[in-house]
Amino acid sequence: MKKHLTIFLSFFWGFPIARENFWRIGVGLLCMLCCLVNFSVWAQLDKVNEVEYIKDYGKTKDWSVIPLKEKGALVVLDNAEIFGRNSQWEFYRIDSTLKELWNAKYTPPVRMENLLTYSNADYMYFLFAEADADDFVITRVNLGLGEIDEFKGKLVGLRTISHFKVLGNSAYFAGTYFDKPVVISFAFFNSTTKVLSGIYDKNVTINTLEIDEIRNEVNVVINERRKGICSLSVLSYSYMGDLLRTNQVPLADHKNVNFVSGRLLPVSEQETILVGNFSTNCSNYSRGLYLTHFDNGEQTGTTMIDFSELSNFFGYLSPKRQQKLKEKIARKKNEGKETNFSYLLQVHDLIKTEKGALVLAEVYYFSPNNNNTLGVYNYAPISIAQVQRMRARAGRYRYTHAIVCEFTKDGKVLWDDAVSLGSLEGSGLVEQVQVSKYKGDWIATYLDKGKLNLQNLHNGKGSSDKELFEIKSDIENRRIDEEAEVAAWYDKYFLIWGTRQVPARSDNAIGSEVLYIRKMAYAPEQSSPTSQK
Numbered sequence: 034m035k036k037h038l039t040i041f042l043s044f045f046w047g048f049p050i051a052r053e054n055f056w057r058i059g060v061g062l063l064c065m066l067c068c069l070v071n072f073s074v075w076a077q078l079d080k081v082n083e084v085e086y087i088k089d090y091g092k093t094k095d096w097s098v099i100p101l102k103e104k105g106a107l108v109v110l111d112n113a114e115i116f117g118r119n120s121q122w123e124f125y126r127i128d129s130t131l132k133e134l135w136n137a138k139y140t141p142p143v144r145m146e147n148l149l150t151y152s153n154a155d156y157m158y159f160l161f162a163e164a165d166a167d168d169f170v171i172t173r174v175n176l177g178l179g180e181i182d183e184f185k186g187k188l189v190g191l192r193t194i195s196h197f198k199v200l201g202n203s204a205y206f207a208g209t210y211f212d213k214p215v216v217i218s219f220a221f222f223n224s225t226t227k228v229l230s231g232i233y234d235k236n237v238t239i240n241t242l243e244i245d246e247i248r249n250e251v252n253v254v255i256n257e258r259r260k261g262i263c264s265l266s267v268l269s270y271s272y273m274g275d276l277l278r279t280n281q282v283p284l285a286d287h288k289n290v291n292f293v294s295g296r297l298l299p300v301s302e303q304e305t306i307l308v309g310n311f312s313t314n315c316s317n318y319s320r321g322l323y324l325t326h327f328d329n330g331e332q333t334g335t336t337m338i339d340f341s342e343l344s345n346f347f348g349y350l351s352p353k354r355q356q357k358l359k360e361k362i363a364r365k366k367n368e369g370k371e372t373n374f375s376y377l378l379q380v381h382d383l384i385k386t387e388k389g390a391l392v393l394a395e396v397y398y399f400s401p402n403n404n405n406t407l408g409v410y411n412y413a414p415i416s417i418a419q420v421q422r423m424r425a426r427a428g429r430y431r432y433t434h435a436i437v438c439e440f441t442k443d444g445k446v447l448w449d450d451a452v453s454l455g456s457l458e459g460s461g462l463v464e465q466v467q468v469s470k471y472k473g474d475w476i477a478t479y480l481d482k483g484k485l486n487l488q489n490l491h492n493g494k495g496s497s498d499k500e501l502f503e504i505k506s507d508i509e510n511r512r513i514d515e516e517a518e519v520a521a522w523y524d525k526y527f528l529i530w531g532t533r534q535v536p537a538r539s540d541n542a543i544g545s546e547v548l549y550i551r552k553m554a555y556a557p558e559q560s561s562p563t564s565q566k
Contacts, residue, residue, distance in 0.1 A: 076500040078485070081526070081552040084131045086110060088532075088546040096548050098530045099150070099157065100520040105129050106528060107157055107176065108550065119143075124174060124181075129523070131552055135179035142170045149197040152176075153246075158204070160197045162188070171204055171219075184221050190228065191215050196242035198251075201272060205251055207242045214239045216253055218274040227274045229253070240265065243297045245305070250277065254295040254307075263315040265292035267307065269330060282307060282325050283335035289313050290337075292323060298383035298390050300442050303329050308392055308440065310378045311337060318375035322392065324444040336444025341372045344493070348451035349434035381464055389441040391475065395454070395465055396435065401428035432457045435466040437477055437490060448493025452477045455486075469521035471555065478521045480504075483513035485527075489557050498557065506533030506549065527553045 086108065088094045095111040108125040120141055126134045141147070145161040145168075152158065159172040167187040174181055188194075188206060196207035202221040209215060214237050216229040232239070232253060240254040251270045256263065267280045282292055294309040305327040310319035321339040325332060340346045341362050347355050362372050376396045384391040438449035452466060457479065459465070466479045477488045483505075489498040506514040510533070517531035530550045 076487070076489075076498065077556040078487075078500075078502045078527070079554050079556065081554050082131045083549060083551045084127065084133075085550075086125070086548040088548070098518070098520075098528065098550060099152070100522055100528050101152070101176065102523045103129055104176070105131075105134070106550070107174070108548075110548075124179065126176065126179060127550070129526075129552075131550060137174075137179045137181060139172065139174075139181050141172070145170060148194055151197055151199050153199065156199075158197075158199050160194070160204075160206075162194065171221075184219075184224070186219050186224050186226060188217060188219075188226070191217055195239065198242050198244045200244045200246065200249070200251060203272065203274075205242060205244075207239045207253070213237075214255070216242065218251075229268075229270055229274050230276050231268055231279065240294055241296065245297070245299055247299045247302060252297055254297070256293075258315060261315065263291040265295055265309075267295070267297070278330055280327070280330070280332055282332070283323075284332050285335065287337075291315050293317060293319055293378070294380050295325075296380055296383050298385060300385060300389065304442060305330075306383070306390055306440070306442055308383055308390060309380055310394070312375065316375070317377060319378045320373065320375055322394075322438070324440050326443060334444070338446060339372070340374045340376070343436070343438065343446065343449045345450045346436060348497070349453035379462060379464065381466075384468070386439055388447060389439065389443075391437065391439050391468065393437050393466060393468055393477075394435065395432050397430050397432045397462070399428055400431055400458075429458050429460060430462050432459075432465055435477065435479075437468065437475065439492070450477075450490045450493060450497060452479070452488050452497075454479060455481065457481050467519075467521035469523065469525075469527075471525045471557070474557075476521070476555070476557075478519065478527070480517070480519045483515040483517055485519055485529075487555065504529055504531070506531055522552075525555045527555060529553055 086096070089112065092112045097109045099107040099109065101107060105126065105128040108127065110123040111120060112123065113120040122139045122141060124137045124139065126136070128134055142161050145163045147159050148162055149160045150158060155176060157174045157176060160169065161172065162169040167189050169186055169188055171184040172181065173184065190210050191206060191208050192210055193208040194206055198205045204219045204221070205216060206219070207214070207216045213233050213235050216232050216239070218227045218229065232255065236257055236259050238256045240256050243252040243254065245252060249272045253268045253270070255266050255268065257266060265282050267282060269277045271277055282295065291312045291314060292309055293312055295307045296309060297305055297307050299305050307325040307327065309323060311321060311323050312319050321337060321342070323335055323337045325335040327333065347358050350358070365372050377398055378394050378396055380392070380394040384393070432454040434454050435452040436449065437452065439447040441447060454465065457465060466477055469476050469478065474492055475490045477490060479486050483503065485502040485504055487500045487502065491497060503513050504517045504519070505512065506517070514531045514533070517529060520528040522528040528550065530548065532546055532548055535545045535547055
């Protein structure tokens with residue numbers, strides 16, 4: 034090779050040079066070419082823009098950033114006096130270029146805690162409540178104009194709040210009262226409340242509360258356990274809170290099958306799909322996914338898919354382990370036996386696609402501490418933060434991988450993929466993975482200790498591209514910002530925010546802390562001879 038390179042360079046330059054010099058030049062050129070090829074296939078995450086909000090050292094300050102997709106984001110700064118009880122919120126509405134559209138100030142209710150939030154196309158809603166009290170306040174922020182309204186009421190008969198949604202001029206709360214589930218509607222215009230019928234039962238738990246803006250309906254998905262038999266039902270209510278129909282899913286008699294969870298998605302004016310995970314008997318460990326189709330509120334059929342039937346469910350494992358599992362599945366199938374793969378699954382809200390729906394779910398397990406007691410799960414205070422702190426003391430949630438698959442509305446799986454989550458863990462069971470769509474491809478994202486993991490799924494058309502990016506509070510700072518947060522914003526753009534210290538400009542001054550919000554653009558790998566799959 035050394036000889037051939039020397040001849041090539043002699044021919045290229047057309048005049049004699051020492052053989053050793055030729056070799057050095059040739060090696061240098063090859064290194065340069067390799068660098069150029071590699072540079073052309075590296076994915077990039079480039080900064081587009083950034084804004085800052087300075088912290089006032091005379092106050093303690095908390096903040097949050099609420100992404101609004103293409104409409105931008107809402108920034109909420111909580112200013113509280115260090116030795117006082119009064120708090121004041123500052124709202125900043127920014128567009129997709131991070132330009133400020135408006136700002137407003139708001140004084141939250143005294144002694145009340147912000148429990149839950151909900152947003153739709155026009156408004157952001159904040160639910161405030163006080164522990165061991167019936168009073169609550171709903172704060173409505175007009176995202177277009179910055180106008181703020183308050184609605185006060187009493188939730189008599191509700192001691193815990195787990196779900197909060199708004200439909201039109203009515204809010205809906207789901208929770209428990211004396212360990213029994215309750216759903217209550219609250220009308221903004223006259224501050225009246227109504228308890229929705231058919232739910233208050235010791236054998237029932239609320240799975241999810243869904244809003245259908247197309248049909249102007251409220252759907253409550255419940256799990257029921259009676260005499261060792263578990264079932265899942267969908268209770269549909271009118272805007273006024275009247276029960277319209279009850280669907281037990283599935284209609285067919287599937288013995289020993291338990292539908293663990295369910296997420297509803299209207300796909301047209303007449304059609305709705307329900308997607309979730311199923312298990313055997315009354316176990317919470319899932320064996321697969323299901324899809325139930327509704328036409329004008331009536332079930333038309335249910336499709337169930339075992340995890341082993343998904344093409345890439347085990348894609349998070351090494352190739353060697355994948356091959357062993359595939360051989361095991363094939364062997365059992367030839368013997369006429371079923372493969373039993375069971376997992377705890379957290380299913381996200383469904384995402385509507387052109388052909389049906391995208392399903393995203395994380396596989397996890399709970400690792401208890403040695404001093405864990407069962408009583409910690411029986412106590413349910415009104416504060417969500419208190420519940421999370423108790424669970425943190427009880428143990429940790431550990432995530433192994435996530436599954437992403439697209440269903441048609443009649444239950445056919447178009448493609449699926451797996452996202453390895455490494456050693457990801459947390460004190461609470463929260464959604465870890467986000468997805469966004471760029472140039473027709475779905476991209477999965479999750480954040481782990483200041484490192485952004487991106488995986489271009491290629492919609493099942495080829496092997497996934499995986500990229501890792503470090504998030505730093507400052508371009509000049511080499512330290513990774515492990516407290517940063519990220520949102521898969523829209524298209525190829527990501528929203529990243531966190532805090533950083535700004536040094537003092539003089540010896541007598543003190544430094545400051547700022548909240549930075551950064552817009553980043555993702556450029557996937559470009560096709561090349563070394564990157565094609």
